[in-house]
Amino acid sequence: MEQWEADDARRRHMARFGRRDTAPELALRRELHRRGRRFFIDRQVSRRCRVRPDLVFPRARIAVFVDGCFWHLCEEHTHLPKANAELWRRKLLANRQRDARNQAILTAEGWRVLRSWEHDDPAAVADLVEDELDRWAAIVGRPEGRGRE
Ligand SMILES: [Zn+2]
Structure with missing residues (x-):
């Protein structure tokens, strides 16, 4: 551990939000599943960076991130120790800068x-994801994210 090791409350917060399969991720996955959407989770999509988007729709090249408020420095909910x-x-x-770098790489590769944010309403996020999927389907003339990839 580094010298800025967190106090107990902060460690609990990190244990909750600094890992995969957080409650907000699961809520979004459940919501999209309920709507019949299928996707990959936690999958590396670029050789140029090791970032693993939380949800991936490979054919539509849509990558979805559910950012934890603490680790990604949400202005509303990050209370620094x-x-x-x-x-x-x-x-x-530095985390935020890394997010921006990774996003630039993925965008350059056509994603x-x-x-x-983890504080966003999962249904509202699912709406945005479906809008993008529908936009893609309208362009290529076939549905995406329905049934198995
Ligand atoms: Zn937040």
Whole structure:
């Protein structure tokens, strides 16, 4: 652990949000499944970066991220720990810069990148994802994300 090791409350928060299969991710997956949409999860999509979008629609080249409020520095919900606040701020800003770099790589490779926050309503995020899928289907003339990939 580094010197800016978190206090107990912060560690619990990280345990909750700093990993895969968080509650907001699961809620979005459930919602899209309920609507008959099928997708891959946690899959690397570019050779140029190791980022693994939370949801991937490969044919439509749509990548969806559900960003945790703490790790990705949501303005509404990130309350930096009082201890070592400056180090935390730098660490989390670096996360955000990495997000932006990864997004630029994916976009350059033809991916449509959709980002949501863990605090967003899963149904509203699912609406946005479906809008993109429908837009893609209208262009290529076939449905995507329905049935198995
Ligand atoms: Zn938030």
